Structure formats: C-alpha cells, structure tokens
Amino acid sequence: MKLIFILLLPVFIFSFGTKAQTIINRDSIIEKMVNQISSERIEQDVRKLVSFHTRHNLSEQNNPEKGIGAAWNWLKAEMEKSIPESNGRLSVEFEKYKVGGEGQRIENEIELRNVVATLKGIDSIDDRIFLISAHFDSRVEENEDSTSFAPGANDDASGVAAILEMIRIMSKQEFSGTIIFMAVSGEEHGLYGATHMAEKAEKENWNIVGMLNNDMIGNSSSSGTLLNDNMKVRVFSEGVPAFETEQMARNRAYTSGENDGKARQLARYVKEVGERYVDQLTVTLIYRNDRFGRGGDHTPFCKKGFTAVRITEFNENYNRTHKTPGIENGIQLGDLPEYVDYEYVRKNTGVNLATLANLASAPYEPKNVGISVQGLSNSSTLSWEEPEKGEKPKGYYVLMRETYQPVWERKIFVSETEITLPYSKDNYFFAVQSVDENGHESLPVFPGRARRR
Ligand SMILES: [Zn+2]
Structure with a gap:
C-alpha cells in the first residue's frame, strides 16, 4: 500500500511544536477562476x-x-x-x-x-x-x-x-x-x-x-x-x-x-x-x-x-x-x-x-466508510467502498486528527479501500474522502462501525 503523508494545516505545527512546510497544490483552472x-x-x-x-x-x-x-x-x-x-x-x-x-x-x-x-x-x-x-x-x-x-x-x-x-x-x-x-x-x-x-x-x-x-x-x-x-x-x-x-x-x-x-x-x-x-x-x-x-x-x-x-x-x-x-x-x-x-x-x-x-x-464520496471496533488493539483499521457512481477515484485521503482538535491534521493518500494505521482508534478521529487525478477531494465521510467481514 502506497502512503504519502502530507502535513496540512498550521494547527499541526503549533500542536506538535515542529517546523513544517505547508504544501499548497492548486488546480490551475480553479486558480485562474479565483483570479478573475x-x-x-x-x-x-x-x-x-x-x-x-x-x-x-x-x-x-x-x-x-x-x-x-x-x-x-x-x-x-x-x-x-x-x-x-x-x-x-x-x-x-x-x-x-x-x-x-x-x-x-x-x-x-x-x-x-x-x-x-x-x-x-x-x-x-x-x-x-x-x-x-x-x-x-x-x-x-x-x-x-x-x-x-x-x-x-x-x-x-x-x-x-x-x-x-x-x-x-x-x-x-x-x-x-x-x-x-x-x-x-x-x-x-x-x-x-x-x-x-x-x-x-x-x-x-x-x-x-x-x-x-x-x-x-x-x-x-x-x-x-x-x-x-x-x-x-x-x-x-x-x-x-x-x-x-x-x-x-x-x-x-x-x-x-x-x-x-x-x-x-x-x-x-x-x-x-x-x-x-x-x-x-x-x-x-x-x-x-x-x-x-x-x-x-x-x-x-x-x-x-x-x-x-x-x-x-x-x-x-x-x-x-x-x-x-x-x-x-x-x-x-x-x-x-x-x-x-x-x-x-x-x-x-x-x-x-x-x-x-x-x-x-471531485468524485462521489466513498461508500460504507467504517472503522473496525472488533477486539482490542493499538491500531486503527478503516475500510470503505468505491463510490457507486461517477468517475473512479484515483484514490482516497484518510484524514486524521486528535480528538480535541478542530481541524484535520494529517492527510494520507491511499490507493486501496482499506488501511491499518498504527494509531489507536480511541485516541484519534478519522474520515475518508475520494480524490481524483487533479487533487479534487469529495467531502470527508466520518466512519461508522465497520461491518464484520
Ligand atoms: Zn441578511
């Protein structure tokens, strides 16, 4: 599974006290429209x-x-x-x-x-x-x-x-x-x-x-x-x-x-x-x-x-x-x-x-986004399904933040429809969004309890 970690928002910088760059990827068409x-x-x-x-x-x-x-x-x-x-x-x-x-x-x-x-x-x-x-x-x-x-x-x-x-x-x-x-x-x-x-x-x-x-x-x-x-x-x-x-x-x-x-x-x-x-x-x-x-x-x-x-x-x-x-x-x-x-x-x-x-x-949102709550572990497993309609996403962003934070702190690119992260599900909130070739994201979907497989 291919993972890219992107540090997203300044909040992350403040809360973790490290110096980090914020990466801004602008779609040139949207940028042009905003400039008009x-x-x-x-x-x-x-x-x-x-x-x-x-x-x-x-x-x-x-x-x-x-x-x-x-x-x-x-x-x-x-x-x-x-x-x-x-x-x-x-x-x-x-x-x-x-x-x-x-x-x-x-x-x-x-x-x-x-x-x-x-x-x-x-x-x-x-x-x-x-x-x-x-x-x-x-x-x-x-x-x-x-x-x-x-x-x-x-x-x-x-x-x-x-x-x-x-x-x-x-x-x-x-x-x-x-x-x-x-x-x-x-x-x-x-x-x-x-x-x-x-x-x-x-x-x-x-x-x-x-x-x-x-x-x-x-x-x-x-x-x-x-x-x-x-x-x-x-x-x-x-x-x-x-x-x-x-x-x-x-x-x-x-x-x-x-x-x-x-x-x-x-x-x-x-x-x-x-x-x-x-x-x-x-x-x-x-x-x-x-x-x-x-x-x-x-x-x-x-x-x-x-x-x-x-x-x-x-x-x-x-x-x-x-x-x-x-x-x-x-x-x-x-x-x-x-x-x-x-x-x-x-x-x-x-x-x-x-x-x-x-x-x-953006593509449609991912379907049936769930977080696995079976058993006790210090990692988190999220799963979802491809959107039922529209263009096939290039992949998905798994979003993550500490539970007391107002905005998402990490954005992880995933090309599959499941991920296990070494972070306890009890300590973080997650969500998943679909993303296309040009970086247009759907709204994030907050997971419910994943169905047993
Ligand atoms: Zn008014």
Whole structure:
C-alpha cells in the first residue's frame, strides 16, 4: 500500500511544536477562476441593487426602477447574460412562491420570487447538486416599513454580488455535478424564500452535497469595539444536527461524532479549500449554527437534513445592519454601499468559488466508510467502498486528527479501500474522502462501525 503523508494545516505545527512546510497544490483552472473575480464588478452590482431604493418584501413589484420587483427582474437579466458562454448549460428561472396570511408576519398573502440559475453538470449520470445562496431582500429598522430607503448594501447585496460574479466566471467552465446559484427573497420576514427552496429540494429529492449560505460578507469594521480586519471570515456550522433520526443519534453517541456531522465536515472543507486558493484570508470555523438571536437561509436546509453552512464577515457593524439611513449623534447610520469593503467581498467570493469548483469536480464520496471496533488493539483499521457512481477515484485521503482538535491534521493518500494505521482508534478521529487525478477531494465521510467481514 502506497502512503504519502502530507502535513496540512498550521494547527499541526503549533500542536506538535515542529517546523513544517505547508504544501499548497492548486488546480490551475480553479486558480485562474479565483483570479478573475473582480472587486470592481462586485461594487457595480452592489450599487445597482442599492439603486432600487428598497428591496423590502412588501415593496412595489411593478415599478421598473424601484422596489423588489425591479430587483428580481434585473437579477434574472444579469444572470441570463452568461447563458451564451455556457453552451446552453446555464438556465435561469424565477421560482415563485406565496407567503403570508392570517397570524403570520406578513398579514396578507402575497407572491414573491427567488431567482435561480442552474449550471448543469457535464456528466449526465452525476445527480449531485451543489448549492449557493444569498438573499436580495432588504429592510430598515422598522421591519414593516416598505417604502423608506433600505440600501442593504452589505445585507445582503454583498452575498448576491458574489453569486453574480461566480455565475459569470463559472458558467464558462465545465463541472461534473450541477451547481445551483440562488438569489432568494423573503429572508428578512422569516427565511421564506430559502424555506420554499428547501421544500422544493425535499419534494424533488435533490441530491444536495452541500449548501453555502452567504449573508453579509462585506463589512470589515466592527461597531463598538472598532476592530478593522478583512483577513478573517466566519463559517457557521451546526454540531448536533437539527435533523436527526434515532438511528443517527445512536451512531453519533457511539462514535463520539458530535463534532463530525456533515455540516462540520463541509465547514472544514470550506476552510481547507478556501485557504488553499485565497491569499491573505483565514477561514474561522464557528462551532454553532448561527449567531445569537438571528437566523439565516441555511437553517431551513439543515432542518430538512441537508448539509448547509453560513458564511459571514468576522466583524459586524450594528450602526449599519438594518438601520434606517440618517445621522444620529454624529454617526452615519445605514447599510450604505460606501461602507462595503469590496476587496474583502472579492476574497470571500474566492472562498466560495474554490469550494464549489473543487467539490463539483471531485468524485462521489466513498461508500460504507467504517472503522473496525472488533477486539482490542493499538491500531486503527478503516475500510470503505468505491463510490457507486461517477468517475473512479484515483484514490482516497484518510484524514486524521486528535480528538480535541478542530481541524484535520494529517492527510494520507491511499490507493486501496482499506488501511491499518498504527494509531489507536480511541485516541484519534478519522474520515475518508475520494480524490481524483487533479487533487479534487469529495467531502470527508466520518466512519461508522465497520461491518464484520
Ligand atoms: Zn441578511
């Protein structure tokens, strides 16, 4: 069996106190795409979204210049510009849904629209879907105020602009799996647009590998504590899943897998791949589903059992988010476009692009990943099976970390489907990912108890 040990993350260096090199292997195609991301285009898109005056969920739908209707029409037209270069693989649709009614935050039932762009994979048997989402509705202090200027430049024109930029760049490239880019409405009134998409995904049985929710990715200065930092971004991920069957709970308890649910695996993947391609940026894992008292569009997906995380700026500014523009005590309030750090949005877009591109190019995950728990020994035996579909992996990475460490510390290449390592299964956590010729890895699969052979 051929083994290559690669020292992966700085954590390893710190915890073991040795000097080690970090090896960065970038796929030139993904690197090129990340380099094409333009902070100027992102700024233009944010300013265009702000120009609709308000994108409040109850604002005008039929005014060509103002209100949420003008915003969704512009978004659709903007996404459609990439159809020719996609050779017909990109399609753009309005996804209409009804919200409101008696006893709800929106009292009278209305119809809202999401704008959804689908970039079909080139492998017809590959049914995997990779989702990315941001919300285009906006609000001010009073959430029922549908007419005041509600720029929503950072919340969440920044996330939507990132998606538009990714559509422009990624539509020219071919991926094995399908990428769905969603600009959703209804977020500020109760995650309606994302909930609608999660219900549709459940009903139509979408094989979602992962969902990245980008909500506020452009503010780099904090209110109150006056921090300034555009070199860190947060990824929130749930620990114990919101959706868990009794069987899943039993497996979690048995394997001590409370830190190794699918959302945590995706979050670590975003960190590893994001930092591989984007310079001057640290992806900070936040081991909670979201911030106190606030929600996001990944949560409806988590609740249905899909793998979803939230990507958000490290520092928030409460003089801006949801504030009605104006001056108070000499401080300019409001979520205005001049306060967005477009270089920071560019880097955060790169994290998303690299993650999606790497995942959608990777082989399917290995099947039936198990760790042998028979007998007592000071080694660990892991086994798995080839993926049932798609390209045959070149091999697999066995990942390893000490149980108290947040991220994987070692990555071992294996060309077989079984390995015995001289490390006690009691002292380490393991996972296995498929990898292709060009180094694109699937999400890691945390082992259950291996079946007896
Ligand atoms: Zn938001």
